[in-house]
Amino acid sequence: MSPRRRDSESTAAARAERRAGLLATAAEVFASRGYAATTVREVADAAGILGGSLYYHFDSKESMVDEILSTFLTDMWAAYDRVLGSGLGARETFQELVAESFRMIDRYRPAVVIYQNESKHLAANPRFGYLQESQRRFRETWLAVLDRGVLDGEFRADLDTGLIYRFIRDTVWLAAGWYRGDGPLPAEEIARQYIAMVLEGILST
Amino acid sequence: MSPRRRDSESTAAARAERRAGLLATAAEVFASRGYAATTVREVADAAGILGGSLYYHFDSKESMVDEILSTFLTDMWAAYDRVLGSGLGARETFQELVAESFRMIDRYRPAVVIYQNESKHLAANPRFGYLQESQRRFRETWLAVLDRGVLDGEFRADLDTGLIYRFIRDTVWLAAGWYRGDGPLPAEEIARQYIAMVLEGILST
Amino acid sequence: MSPRRRDSESTAAARAERRAGLLATAAEVFASRGYAATTVREVADAAGILGGSLYYHFDSKESMVDEILSTFLTDMWAAYDRVLGSGLGARETFQELVAESFRMIDRYRPAVVIYQNESKHLAANPRFGYLQESQRRFRETWLAVLDRGVLDGEFRADLDTGLIYRFIRDTVWLAAGWYRGDGPLPAEEIARQYIAMVLEGILST
Amino acid sequence: MSPRRRDSESTAAARAERRAGLLATAAEVFASRGYAATTVREVADAAGILGGSLYYHFDSKESMVDEILSTFLTDMWAAYDRVLGSGLGARETFQELVAESFRMIDRYRPAVVIYQNESKHLAANPRFGYLQESQRRFRETWLAVLDRGVLDGEFRADLDTGLIYRFIRDTVWLAAGWYRGDGPLPAEEIARQYIAMVLEGILST
DNA sequence: CATGAATGAGGATTCATTCAT
């Protein structure tokens, strides 16, 4: 490793790493206590520094959630877009989108919890306009998949896709509330069962 | 209406009615802004009185949510218990419990939203021990229904009932987040489609 | 005094009086310590209440200076406009404007001190746009008086009126820095000597 | 340039130069934003370094103003003392002192602004005792000139010299607030007009 | 000489709560 390399690491990269570490801590705390109910001091305590020190790295408590959520959403849409661009049929697209969602939960669990619990309130703030935009795309994406599935005869025609969409929208992230990476069921398996339940129902045939 | 009757109304009954009205207002505000983020003043504003005046009726902000949630849960369990005591099979019990849940959403929408969003945080407080107790009974109840359904051959045996329970636990209340009593779909119809989806899946057969 | 009258007094008027009293206290403190260097707690201490209590009456520290300054400026311009509208010659107008200024110092001493010391910094804030507007009118007004005096042959033509204006602009309020209503010299007398100095100079003739 | 020479520069002299440069920057910022309202970081930004780096050169924010003000005052009193020691009459002394003051404004504009705006507040701090001492000498000096002028029959006897002194004390530095070295009027000319105004008045004769 | 990260005291502001009227 050259000195130059080390030098750049000790500035830009190290700074970014520190930020990322602090954000991971903050996300954990926001997720478990709720954003509004979490004090900056609690985040700092969890990070082992003093409250004021957080402001060397971040402008405000708000900018922390902002970064947490936008990082997650950016990555999520990249994954969704990969799926949507691969020319799959409605059913396969459904399966892959769900699978990606559970991978996101695996990777960004606290961010997903925050997204679930707080995005409705945060979206009122212009700064978080991208939350509404994301919500809009999400709806558009899922409705398209469901409608196409109905057209192709893959999905039942007697169900209101608007209704189904709403259930999926909310349920797809719900596992974030209880999922533990170290639990008995891996994300893959949870996704598989979720898909089986939604596609085929829980009745035996 | 006799003067005596009116007099009693203006004390016990009228007092209770006023409380109920204020709680309805408070529930609305807590549901839309989030409990932690709602100020007592916002509740009072919505009720058309001053912040301090709420303290004539309630001990604290906390006692307001407390009453909102416990009223809802008491009623909910009464309805659940009626279903559970009527000797139905697993599938019918499933259907009736879900139907009751949607009726609850219809009747207690703001309370359900608060329950969904805040009960995890509130449960840390000993005062809200009944939330954990309720959660425990909910889990016990639903697992029993699912397990019995599997035993009876009504439900698929290849799904993890623990997993299915968690989805149901969360999804059954989710509609509270967007349901509007004056919307196009009545609670009954939403329940019907929800049941159809969970029981039979969304695939066409 | 009718009950109705007393009632109205105990609401609107009493509230206004309390505000005015607190503002007088705040003005005193801002004037003596400097606005930026004054803490809200110091203002509250001076008023005999706790820091937080000030926020029942005012939105912010800023809104306090705002009200202090705008009240003063409104009254000042009313007085100036009376003089300007009375059709006096340049010299008499000069004398009367100066006299009014010293009366303002007498009545609004702390506000004038704040105006002198802080308006340049505050004016950067859009909320205090009226400070710039007031400055503009002040300049326009005094330049008109001076220029007309030169035209009429009352004032010397060999002095730069732009320069003279600047001296007057600043000096007219300067006495606020040391004037004490209970000192040996009444405002009238100070104004008289100021006028004599500026009009005739300090040389003996 | 010998290595030795360069070496000495990079220690004593260069250090002093760096300090002077940083102080000039600091004075500029303090003057434009106000001392209390200026953050150390703003000074550092203006100097192109980081906040903490200033502490290599100075003990504290306070020591910066201290050095700014004492440098200015030392130089000012040297100039004043030269005038006072040259045996001039009251009128000439008046003229020369005013001329020196305007030269000071030309050379130390930001320091003079700070002196005008902050010295009253800073003087409360024992460290800045010399500000009060300077104020005392200033008063003594000017009163002596004025009183002697009255005795000698050069200045009018009907004006309160205590009052005149106060106007001069404040006005003599006021131009610092708006003077620009690159403006149309040189310091000399402003001084000339100021002297003409105060000595002879603005009335035409 | 300068940086970057942190400290810790303090500052403006919010808010649940109290209480005399």
Place this chain on the structure above:
DNA sequence: GATGAATGAATCCTCATTCAT
């Protein structure tokens, strides 16, 4: 029943200052 004024603890954030590198 409600008001209006106040309390006081807690919150977010700022900033002068320190110090290892």
